[in-house]
Amino acid sequence: MxxxxxxxxxxxxxxxxxxxxxxxxxxLAAIRLIEREGVxxxxxxxxxxxxxxxxxSGFPAEARAVARRxxxxxxxDIPVVVPSGSCAGMMKHHYPALFAGDKDLPQAQAxxxxxxxxxxxxxxxxxxxxxDRGEPxxxxxxxxxxxxxxxxxxxxxxHLLRQLQNVELVELAGERExxxxxxxxxxxxxAISGAMVNDKVDDIERxxxxxxxxxxxxxxxxxxxxxxxxxxxxxxxxxxxxxxxRTHGG
Amino acid sequence: xxxxxxxxxxxxxxxxxxxxxNFAFAMGNFILKRKAVFSDAEETERLRALCNAIKQxxxxxxxxxxxxxxxxxxxxxxxxxxxxxPAVANRIVLQIIESHAAGRVVKGKSMVSEEMHLNAFLAxxxxxxxxxxxxxxxxxxxxxxxxxxxxPAIHKNKAQIAKIFxxxxxxxxxxxxxAELTAIARRTLRRKFYEAGVGLSGVNFAVAETGTLxxxxxxxxxxxxxxxxxxxxxxxxxxxxxxxxxxxxxxxRLLTGSATGQLVTTYVNLITSPRRAGERDGPTExxxxxxxxxxxRIYQDPELRQTLxxxxxxxxxxxxxxxxxIGGHAYGFVYPGPIGKILTPQVEGLQKxxxxxxxxxxxxxxxxxCPVKIPITSLLRRLRDESYSGEPQGIVxxxxxxxxxxxxxxxxxxxxxxxxxxxxxxxxxLLGMAGEYLPPAGPLERWMxxxxxxxxxxxxxxxxxxxxGIADE
Amino acid sequence: MSExxxxxxxARLQGAPRQETPxxxxxxxxxxxxxxxxRVARLKSLMEAVRAEVHVLPAAEWIxxxxxxxxxxxxKTLLYAPDTDLxxxxxxxxxxxxxxLPELVAYADPVESFKERLFGVDAxxxxxxxxxxxxxxxxxxxTAAExxxxxxxxxxxxxxxxxxxxxxxxxxxxxxxxWAEGMPSNMLLISGPSKTADIExxxxxxxxxxxxxxxxxxx
Numbered sequence: 001m002x003x004x005x006x007x008x009x010x011x012x013x014x015x016x017x018x019x020x021x022x023x024x025x026x027x028l029a030a031i032r033l034i035e036r037e038g039v040x041x042x043x044x045x046x047x048x049x050x051x052x053x054x055x056x057s058g059f060p061a062e063a064r065a066v067a068r069r070x071x072x073x074x075x076x077d078i079p080v081v082v083p084s085g086s087c088a089g090m091m092k093h094h095y096p097a098l099f100a101g102d103k104d105l106p107q108a109q110a111x112x113x114x115x116x117x118x119x120x121x122x123x124x125x126x127x128x129x130x131x132d133r134g135e136p137x138x139x140x141x142x143x144x145x146x147x148x149x150x151x152x153x154x155x156x157x158x159h160l161l162r163q164l165q166n167v168e169l170v171e172l173a174g175e176r177e178x179x180x181x182x183x184x185x186x187x188x189x190x191a192i193s194g195a196m197v198n199d200k201v202d203d204i205e206r207x208x209x210x211x212x213x214x215x216x217x218x219x220x221x222x223x224x225x226x227x228x229x230x231x232x233x234x235x236x237x238x239x240x241x242x243x244x245x246r247t248h249g250g
Numbered sequence: 251x252x253x254x255x256x257x258x259x260x261x262x263x264x265x266x267x268x269x270x271x272n273f274a275f276a277m278g279n280f281i282l283k284r285k286a287v288f289s290d291a292e293e294t295e296r297l298r299a300l301c302n303a304i305k306q307x308x309x310x311x312x313x314x315x316x317x318x319x320x321x322x323x324x325x326x327x328x329x330x331x332x333x334x335x336p337a338v339a340n341r342i343v344l345q346i347i348e349s350h351a352a353g354r355v356v357k358g359k360s361m362v363s364e365e366m367h368l369n370a371f372l373a374x375x376x377x378x379x380x381x382x383x384x385x386x387x388x389x390x391x392x393x394x395x396x397x398x399x400x401x402p403a404i405h406k407n408k409a410q411i412a413k414i415f416x417x418x419x420x421x422x423x424x425x426x427x428x429a430e431l432t433a434i435a436r437r438t439l440r441r442k443f444y445e446a447g448v449g450l451s452g453v454n455f456a457v458a459e460t461g462t463l464x465x466x467x468x469x470x471x472x473x474x475x476x477x478x479x480x481x482x483x484x485x486x487x488x489x490x491x492x493x494x495x496x497x498x499x500x501x502x503r504l505l506t507g508s509a510t511g512q513l514v515t516t517y518v519n520l521i522t523s524p525r526r527a528g529e530r531d532g533p534t535e536x537x538x539x540x541x542x543x544x545x546x547r548i549y550q551d552p553e554l555r556q557t558l559x560x561x562x563x564x565x566x567x568x569x570x571x572x573x574x575x576i577g578g579h580a581y582g583f584v585y586p587g588p589i590g591k592i593l594t595p596q597v598e599g600l601q602k603x604x605x606x607x608x609x610x611x612x613x614x615x616x617x618x619x620c621p622v623k624i625p626i627t628s629l630l631r632r633l634r635d636e637s638y639s640g641e642p643q644g645i646v647x648x649x650x651x652x653x654x655x656x657x658x659x660x661x662x663x664x665x666x667x668x669x670x671x672x673x674x675x676x677x678x679x680l681l682g683m684a685g686e687y688l689p690p691a692g693p694l695e696r697w698m699x700x701x702x703x704x705x706x707x708x709x710x711x712x713x714x715x716x717x718x719g720i721a722d723e
Numbered sequence: 724m725s726e727x728x729x730x731x732x733x734a735r736l737q738g739a740p741r742q743e744t745p746x747x748x749x750x751x752x753x754x755x756x757x758x759x760x761x762r763v764a765r766l767k768s769l770m771e772a773v774r775a776e777v778h779v780l781p782a783a784e785w786i787x788x789x790x791x792x793x794x795x796x797x798x799k800t801l802l803y804a805p806d807t808d809l810x811x812x813x814x815x816x817x818x819x820x821x822x823x824l825p826e827l828v829a830y831a832d833p834v835e836s837f838k839e840r841l842f843g844v845d846a847x848x849x850x851x852x853x854x855x856x857x858x859x860x861x862x863x864x865x866t867a868a869e870x871x872x873x874x875x876x877x878x879x880x881x882x883x884x885x886x887x888x889x890x891x892x893x894x895x896x897x898x899x900x901x902w903a904e905g906m907p908s909n910m911l912l913i914s915g916p917s918k919t920a921d922i923e924x925x926x927x928x929x930x931x932x933x934x935x936x937x938x939x940x941x942x
Contacts, residue, residue: 013720015711017668021678022704024711031720043715045675045722048668054661056612058634058652062665069669076723097628145613178571182611187693189609191257194700195264195575196611225701272923279924303747310744313736320729332729384930385921401921408923432919432927439931444842460906470917470932473875477909478834488732493746495903499893503858510920513769514858516932518912526908528867531834542728546735555739 003127010040011121012080014070016087017049018217019238026217026238030083030118032248033240037126041081046073050087055098057184064098071095071104071111080114081121083240084216085147088117093150117147119157119215119239132164134246140170140209142200142223144216145178157215157239164246170207174200181222197226204234215239256605259580269405273577276404280568283511284619301504302623304497305559312549315458315491316540322461326523328536336366339541343368343450343483344375346537350481352377352447356439358465358472359383360452361399361562362485362541364584368450379450380442382471384435391418397578397586399564400509405577439471449475449533453486454561455501456538459494461522463538466506468516476521482533484521488540489558501561504621508565544597551645553632557592559622566616566626572609581606588616592629600637600648607633678710756891762856763886763940769859773915774928775936782941785883786816789848792881792937793825801825802847802877806868809850809883830870841872846879851938853888853896860914861938862888862896864907871909880933882913886942 011034019027031041047070055063070091074080082088092115099108122128141161143154161169180186180196187193200223204212212227212234214220224236237245263269288294308315320330333339343366347355355372357363357379369379369390381390385402389395392414396402403411408426415434416424422434451472455464463484465472476482492501506512525532549555567573567587578586583594583603591610594603607630617626636644637652667674681688685706690698697704709717757765767777780788793801801824804810810829817827828844830837852864861882865871874880890896893912897903902910917932928934 015715020711021681022707024707024709024714027711028714028718031715031718040721042721042723043712045712045716046671048671048674051668054664056631056634057661058631058636058638059657059661060635062661065665066668145611145615149614149618176615178611178613178615180571180611182613184693185608185611187696189260190696190699191260191264192572192575192609193611196571197700199575221704222701225697225704228702229700276924300747303744307744307746310741313733316733316736332727332732334728334732338728382931383921384919388921401924403921404924408925411922428922428925428927431922432930436930440842443931444838459903462906468917469919469930470875471930473871473911474931477871477875480835488736495897495906496749496894499897502893514855514860514912514914516773516914516917518860520906520910521908522906522910523908526867529865529908530830530832530837530867530870531872532865532870532909540732542732546732546739549736550739552740 003125005125007037007126008039008079010042011078012074012076013041013043014047014050014074014080014082014087014091015043016082016084016217018221019083022221023217023238023241026241027083029238029244030081030240033122033128033244034081034126037128039126044073050090051098052087052090052094053183055090055094060098064102067095067098067108068104071107074111078114079116079121079125080111081116081118083118083238084218085117085144085151085153086216086218088115089146089150091115117151117153117215119160120151120153123156123159128160130160130163130243130247132166132246133249134164134166136166136168137211138168138170138207138209139211139213139242140172140204140207141175142172142179142212142214142219143175144214144219147215148176153215160239160243161213164243167246170209172203172207174203179219179223181218183218186222197222201227201230201232205232209234211242212236213239213242255582256580256609259582260576263576263580268407269577270575272405272407273574276401277568277574280511280565284508284565284568287507287511287513297500297504298621298623300500301621302559304492304501305622308492308497309489309549309555309558311493312488312491315493316488318458319456319461319491322458323538326461328461328523328538331537331539332542333539334542336541336543339366339485339539340368340371342539343485344372344377346481346483347372347377347448350447352481354378354380354442354446355448355450356380356382356442356446356475356479357386358449358451358467358475359386359402360450360485361584362452362487363450364396365543366485366541380439380446382439382442382475384432384469384471387435387439388414391415395579395584398567399562399585399587405579443474443478446479448481448483449479450483450485451476453484453490453538454505455498456486456491457495457498458491462495463521464498465519465521466502466515466517467519468510470517473517473519476519477532480533481535481537482521483537483539485539485541488542488545489560505561505563508563508619508621547645548596554596554629554645556624557596557629559624560589560593561622563621565619565621569615569619571611571613571615588626592626592633595633596646600633600646601651602648604633604637604648604651607637675710675712678712681706682708682710756895757856759886759889762889762891765856766854766859766889767940770915770938773859773918775915775938777938777940779886779940779942782885785939785941786812788939789881790824793846794823796846796879798825798845798879800828800844800846802828802830802841802844802873804849804869804873805829805831807850809848810868813848830873834870834872841876844877846881847873847877848881848883849873851882851884853890853900854884855893855896855912856889857892858914860912863911863913865909865911866907874911874913875932878929878933879935879937881937881939883939883941886940889940
């Protein structure tokens, strides 16, 4: 794929709260892979959460307060790269709605226009190319709902995955089906969420994949946690972390 | 319906392996069928945008179009009635039936008549309402309500249906052969069509321009109900009016493709008047009952008004991972699935039905296929906002009914933490060290019913980034 | 005048905040409309896929073909509309030679006095006012002479269609036929024999409408 945008000299990185607290290696891998392309990464220490948990739970005022902070923190007119389709979707597609009628709407809209999901950025802006140094491995891919339907970046993610020559990608029969995370849905309606994640786990088991790769750590925490409870051998890994491991030796 | 009821229903449904199997099979089938009949993605999106525009236009002129419809239908010789509530609509239907001294009415499938709980009402007045759509016929024999908007008996498999027929239809043998079961239904209902004094139907689209009622079906029972008896009563929600005949082709294409994966139904029935002078059949009396039941209230809110764009195709149900796993009855109300989740709380109020708006992961699969592009996930979020809002009572009944101190404090605390970076970093560091000692209570306990405990990283990304020397600005 | 439900409902709707949106643009057809033979072929293909039986033949041969169709089935009574061109031609043909053919039954009385006979005939033959090629459906326009129930009640329905009246789409049929200027009491699209998939999504034919639909397309 030829790139649609010229390469920026520097970008912001929004780590997301889940990566910050649970999957920092994924965040670091994503940052390193950007730097590898000769782009300077800036990680403002004032960042926290995109606000989606409150936004989806019926607390828009609290979501707006947190979103407003992020917009202030990422104030320079440079791209904001986000290693999550869910958080990127929130920032790109929902911030304008969240700030409708608010004095900061113009800033929110300007900010939203600078947001990229990580794999989208790597492909469309940086045209990243990878050489696989790892041993043969079978993996499968889970399309997170927001990456699929809001950010529409799945083809970019798979494009990166398919560059790894020794990686066999076996697709899930229910690749497009929600894993049941849905943020607070997983703890508000645990039985339904549990049924959904277990079907996803069954689907993964049927592929015989050693790993399930995804671009969203909420999904991964959900799916890998369910697989682990059932004693299944597959692991979950963020796309960036997986690529870093395959190209730079884990 | 309190939250506990829904949870109980959900648990029961999830534990019913046969139910889950039936639904998984059926919904998977519907998804494939829809994909096949809408294979040209660009054309499909164009059609969806068009139907969204048609519906938005009609809704933007709703009172004018309803008046135009009434005038045209009346000119055509139909009698138009208006009902604000199901109770009033039921009385209107009863009065028409009684004025013709009919003891039985044959019914085509109508979700609005389910909203009215018409059959039960008529029964208390000694009038038998015979469901003639095969799926409705099956569940009526079994004393159940529909579990899906298009295929009401989808939760039943052949063996279950064979048993129902054998037990409830006099003289019917036990057979699981679908052709034989269908033949039994045909024989049984033919007599009822023949004898009925009144036929009742729903309306898919009512065209204001010509005063025409458009009904679609595959079986022919709808035409039987609307053509054989001397009296035809059509019931419709007031949002079903469209402006022009020209609006029908794209709407029919999307409704049919979305509902059953067909290009066209077996029959498209366009009824414009009762039997005209010289004609030999068709009803001599046609009544149209226009039902409100909360729709005019929903209409007051421009965002929520989009709920009224629904054409009742059922495709949101088919694509919903929640519906597929719990089936239609678990919802506890007339309309299941995503449309049920946005419509019911608005009609019944958030206290009674607000729980439904939370039983979604907001995956958006429904929105992606809705033929009239209802922004279902946005409306679900809106209903969640309404549930916790501290604003004075608005259009949705029950605003603020979920407000509670615990959640308010929790989200305020969350917002405080996430707008105070140094505090946030300190708390994250603490969790990194001691997170595993969190008692498995509340949300954590519910998480861990199906998953292992999440592991807090020893060092957060913030910390690692600092250590790596990545710039702060 | 006391306020009615109608008044209250309309008042609520009129009082709501709203802005009239424009009429959507009519879709521009992607390609030139297919020619008549292509339309007929598509109609035939789609209808056969849902178990209609479609014959395409020169107009002059329709009665012999009809006789063949009837002869292949145990049809003893054939419902027809005497006051139509079709009915007239049929009556004439039967008058000349009705050997081995079903008895012609005229739908000449109101249904109230005809119902038992109607529900007992084996087949009916009607004209089709046109057809729609892109979705595969006949257009039927019941009239005083050719009542509605002819195409619904008898288990076999034979429809006679002129190939020239096959429209590319329903929108085309509506526009060319100027339907909006005056709709008949009842108008129908019929795409095949009656069917259902209500039992385990398994297709079954001949539910309440005709079990068989035979179309004679006359060129």
